[in-house]
Each structure stands twice: as structure tokens, then as C-alpha cells.
Amino acid sequence: MTITITAFERSPDGGKGLARDTRVRWALEEAGLPYQVRLVSFADMKRPDHLAVHPFGQIPTYEEGSLSLFETGAIVLHIAERHPGLLPEDRESRARAITWMFAALNTVEPPILELANATIHERDMPWSAERLPLVKDRVRAPLNQLSARLGDAEWLDGTFSAGDLLMVSVLLRLRPSGILDEFRNLAAYVARGEARPAYRRAFAAQLAVNAPPVG
Ligand code: GTB
Numbered sequence: 001m002t003i004t005i006t007a008f009e010r011s012p013d014g015g016k017g018l019a020r021d022t023r024v025r026w027a028l029e030e031a032g033l034p035y036q037v038r039l040v041s042f043a044d045m046k047r048p049d050h051l052a053v054h055p056f057g058q059i060p061t062y063e064e065g066s067l068s069l070f071e072t073g074a075i076v077l078h079i080a081e082r083h084p085g086l087l088p089e090d091r092e093s094r095a096r097a098i099t100w101m102f103a104a105l106n107t108v109e110p111p112i113l114e115l116a117n118a119t120i121h122e123r124d125m126p127w128s129a130e131r132l133p134l135v136k137d138r139v140r141a142p143l144n145q146l147s148a149r150l151g152d153a154e155w156l157d158g159t160f161s162a163g164d165l166l167m168v169s170v171l172l173r174l175r176p177s178g179i180l181d182e183f184r185n186l187a188a189y190v191a192r193g194e195a196r197p198a199y200r201r202a203f204a205a206q207l208a209v210n211a212p213p214v215g
Pocket of ligand 1: 011012013014018019020021042045057058059060070071072073
């Protein structure tokens with residue numbers, strides 16, 4: 001069955017891998033699954049045919065036969081549950097890996113998104129500079145604990161899993177802020193994730209859409 005995902009026709013980051021289709025592409029690459037991409041504009045995302053697949057008018061979406069999904073975490077879990085390479089076989093290890101997926105999206109990512117809002121959308125507000133240190137400290141709080149838990153381990157719970165895939169994807173958004181480099185082991189963890197051949201293929205595929213044509 002053909003898998004089709006959606007991605008930005010033109011990503012606001014110019015193809016630095018920050019839009020969430022990269023997470024889905026990475027999961028598909030880890031699982032060794034071929035896929036097609038339907039590129040959509042901001043206007044396309046708000047049209048009825050896209051809203052039928054994604055009620056909030058966003059990317060990414062995932063379509064496979066009669067199944068259509070939205071929400072990156074749900075899509076990655078769907079892929080991981082059906083194909084080897086992203087979740088351990090053992091029931092308890094599997095449950096722990098899924099816990100890390102939720103931790104990435106529900107605990108670590110929200111303050112990082114808040115930081116993005118503070119530095120991009122609220123940049124010109126009169127209170128922005130005063131608020132920023134507070135927002136950055138809210139990012140650092142879970143990172144301190146995550147860093148302590150990871151220690152010098154390669155991955156969060158033994159072998160690489162979908163939990164690592166989402167955690168690395170969430171953390172790499174922090175690099176431009178300089179906060180990631182405050183945590184030596186987390187910076188190395190993100191670099192390990194980005195060095196995986198499946199990540200590199202996913203990154204290259206989304207970059208190819210966004211990079212200006214050569215010549
Ligand atoms: N909870 C949803 C999920 O995890 O799938 C959130 C999906 C989402 O935020 N989608 C964004 C979107 O479609 C793109 S990824 N936005 C358009 C809209 O809402 O109208 C978020 C994103 C966008 C751009 C950058 N960037 O340029 O750096 C980074 C991340």
C-alpha cells in the first residue's frame with residue numbers, strides 16, 4: 001500500500017529540517033518504507049480536502065489506503081508499531097520507549113515551542129526582553145533532568161527507538177538558541193541522532209524540496 005505524507009511546499013526554515021514532516025520521513029526511513037510526498041502551500045492546508053485529513057489544517061499528514069492520520073506522534077507510533085527498528089519487541093521495553101515518545105512531545109517540547117514563540121512572534125513586544133530569561137529557564141528545567149538521566153548512555157533506554165527519534169527531533173530545534181550546547185551530553189545525543197543514515201536521508205529529502213535550484 002502506498003504511503004503518502006504531506007509537507008510544506010516552501011518551509012519557513014528554508015529546509016533546515018525543523019518542520020515536522022522531517023520526523024515522519026525519519027521514521028519511514030528507519031523502517032525502510034518507501035513513501036510519496038504531497039507538497040502543500042499554507043493556503044492548501046486550509047482547504048476542505050486537506051482539512052478532511054487534518055482537522056487543524058497543518059502538516060504532516062499520513063495516508064495509507066483507507067487510513068489517514070495526523071499528529072506527528074501518532075504517525076510515528078503507527079509506523080513504529082508495524083515495522084521493526086523503532087520499538088523493542090519486549091513488552092516492557094516497548095512501553096518505556098513509548099513513554100519517551102510522550103515525554104519528548106508533552107514535557108520537553110512545550111517550553112521549546114514557547115521559546116520559539118518568544119523569540120519570533122513576540123520579539124517586538126515591549127515586555128519581550130524581560131520575559132525571555134524566564135522562558136529560557138523553563139526550557140532548561142526538563143533538560144537538566146533529561147541530561148542527568150541520559151548520562152553517558154548512547155540512547156535513552158538501551159537501543160535506539162522512536163522515543164529517541166522524537167526526543168532528538170525536539171531537541172535539535174534548540175541549537176540556534178545556544179541552550180543545547182549548555183548540555184554536553186544532550187548535544188552529543190542529538191548529533192548521534194542526526195548522524196544516523198535514516199535521518200540524513202530524511203533531511204536530504206526535505207532539503208531537496210526547499211533548497212533553491214542551483215545555477
Ligand atoms: N501537533 C502537530 C503535530 O505534531 O503534527 C503540530 C503540527 C504543526 O505544528 N504543523 C506546522 C504547520 O502545519 C508545521 S511543523 N503549520 C502551518 C499552520 O499551522 O498553518 C511546525 C514548524 C513550522 C516551521 C518551522 N520552521 O520554519 O522553523 C518549524 C516548525
